[in-house]
């Protein structure tokens with residue numbers, strides 16, 4: 409694969425201030441422009457350390473896989489510890505490896521057989537409440553649905569009021585996350601009562617879920633089984649909170665973006681409906697059906713390409729190293745952006761076009777592995793990848809079987825990058841009952 413790598417990239421030509429101003433105004437455009445101006449490795453001189461943006465799949469693979477030992481999580485995930493503690497997302501090194509090994513059995517492919525009926529039942533209950541021709545807030549709808557699925561799948565129950573408490577706290581934390589990102593002492597943070605309140609509320613919900621599961625699911629079972637051995641009480645709490653939050657928010661956004669695309673691409677929506685009609689009929693999807701719903705899977709992949717809920721990954725170089733001839737000094741920040749790479753015309757023809765069929769097996773060109781990395785890669789690849797993909801396919805197919813989704817506004821929703829890629833404002837869509 410050709411790269412336009414220049415050995416030892418000079419630091420960003422325009423001023424650092426100008427770059428930071430662009431990031432403040434629109435991070436997606438700022439990173440896209442930086443990649444366009446500097447090529448496969450872009451370098452920006454920050455006050456104390458350099459920032460490198462890697463824009464070639466081979467270099468992304470270097471960081472996530474080949475030289476993964478040279479890197480630790482970037483500053484923003486390190487600071488996410490303020491909320492998540494030492495969970496799987498935030499731990500490092502041998503500690504991370506041991507915890508990942510212990511938790512992995514809850515996410516094996518064959519475990520999906522246990523989770524799929526919960527995904528189906530929750531989806532059925534949720535979409536049965538919609539009224540014909542009503543305008544629903546799709547992002548909120550998908551948040552509630554995926555949260556219910558996560559609660560039932562990981563904790564075995566969804567006690568009354570839990571969904572409301574978690575979603576209210578999440579809204580506050582996401583709004584105040586820039587504050588959590590600032591290197592402030594804990595005492596300074598306590599001046600922000602709503603931040604403290606949201607954190608405490610999530611903590612209380614998590615504790616209640618751990619203490620009183622109706623049915624002990626694999627995740628809680630593993631956590632408790634290993635108590636006083638592998639996991640301390642604090643770690644159990646952090647893991648449970650991590651799965652509660654990471655286990656629903658990103659999937660809800662993926663589903664929201666799928667509906668946004670489908671509402672504006674009626675042809676693709678009708679192919680989805682035809683596939684759901686022929687594969688499912690009036691049944692709930694089985695694991696075999698999930699494999700057969702191939703166009704639905706292509707929609708999921710194309711949406712992950714165009715609207716990746718995780719839009720950038722950050723790492724910090726733990727020691728001096730070299731990537732593609734570029735020296736990366738210890739302490740530098742390295743960024744890899746799914747948004748930038750997934751829109752690169754070297755890897756995707758007409759990258760701004762929503763074309764699910766580009767993912768059909770026959771049509772799949774030999775694009776490099778890391779030109780598509782919505783779930784990250786290497787030993788830190790998302791542990792919930794199969795769970796999220798299965799869930800997205802089941803929700804799309806079951807919904808498409810019963811409902812037609814139309815846009816309430818002319819344009820696609822505008823993506824707003826915060827912790828994850830969200831719509832910039834709430835988006836309504838009109839749901840009409842299909843005559844089936």
Ligand code: HEM
Pocket residue numbers: 481485496497498508650651654655656658659662716717718721722781782783784785787788789790791792793795796
């Ligand atoms: C569309 C949905 C999802 C997307 C796009 C997504 C994306 C990601 C990405 C990019 C990473 C890597 C972060 C990094 O390397 O810094 C990650 C890690 C992680 N995800 Fe997901 N995720 C999704 C769904 C889920 C679900 C459903 C769960 C829970 C079951 C989950 C739990 C986690 C955890 C615990 C990690 C940390 C893994 C580790 O470091 O070992 N994610 N996710």
